[in-house]
Amino acid sequence: MKNLLFGLIATVLFAFNGNAQKLTQEDVRLQLAQGMSDFTSSLKxxxxxxxxxxxxxxxxxxxxxxxxxxxxxxxxxxxxKLLSNKTTQEEILKSYNGKEMAVAALYVDNLSKQGVKTDGSELFGGSTGDFNPYSNTVTAKCRWYQLSCWIKEIFGELGGETIMHEIIVILTTIIKNI
Structure with a gap:
């Protein structure tokens, strides 16, 4: 479970660190596919x-x-659907288009831009600080839904904001083309 958001964010964000303008849409799709693979395996x-x-x-x-x-x-x-079809991680990497992951990241980013102090739980119907019984199955500093927490853990307060901005620019372009 520790890999849930770490996979979702770390695999995407590490690729963007310092190279955001050099990435192709396929690079981003692959990173989103890796995030979806980690997210899905964490929910197994x-x-x-x-x-x-x-x-x-x-x-x-x-x-x-x-x-x-x-x-x-x-x-x-x-x-x-991926779990039901017993889709392997390799198959996810080959075929997942990244749409749901990109839309989720944009949703959380839009909440932040509206002044909502989000921890990511809002993406799944919660609000910052709400109790979630599924998160008790994980022992990690950040809960499975806490997108913002993982970004700060990985890149620090300012680094996370800068990288997230670059991701949003690229994800917006990808979503429009899907």
Whole structure:
């Protein structure tokens, strides 16, 4: 579970560090695919305990489920589909287009631009500081949904903001072309 957001963010962000203008769309797609692969494998324990997509989402989000925005719902649906199809990490890297991951990152970025002090839980229907039972299955400084926490852990306060800005520029372009 530690790899959940670390995979989502670290694999994408390390690629952008200092090289954002030199990346191709395929570079970004590949990094998003790696993030989706890590995200999906981190959610496998919930998948193994459930029998359908709605139970899967309810297990992960708990009481947040009813407030989950489309962006978080789409990301969990895509993850569930990959798990249901027993898609390997290699297959995800080859074929995943990155759309749900990119849209999720943009959603969190837009909240920040609106002045919301987000930890990423809002993507899945929570609010900063809310309790999430699924996150108790993980022992890590940052919870599985805390996008902002992982960025700060990896790059520091200022480095995270700079890198996130570069990612948003590239992701916006990719999403428009998907």
């Amino acid at each position: 324990p919930a998948f193994d305990k459930t029998s359908n997509v709605e139970d899967f989402k309810k297990t992960i989000t708990g009481r947040w489920y009813s407030k989950m925005p489309k962006e978080g719902n789409d990301l969990l649906n895509a993850s569930y």
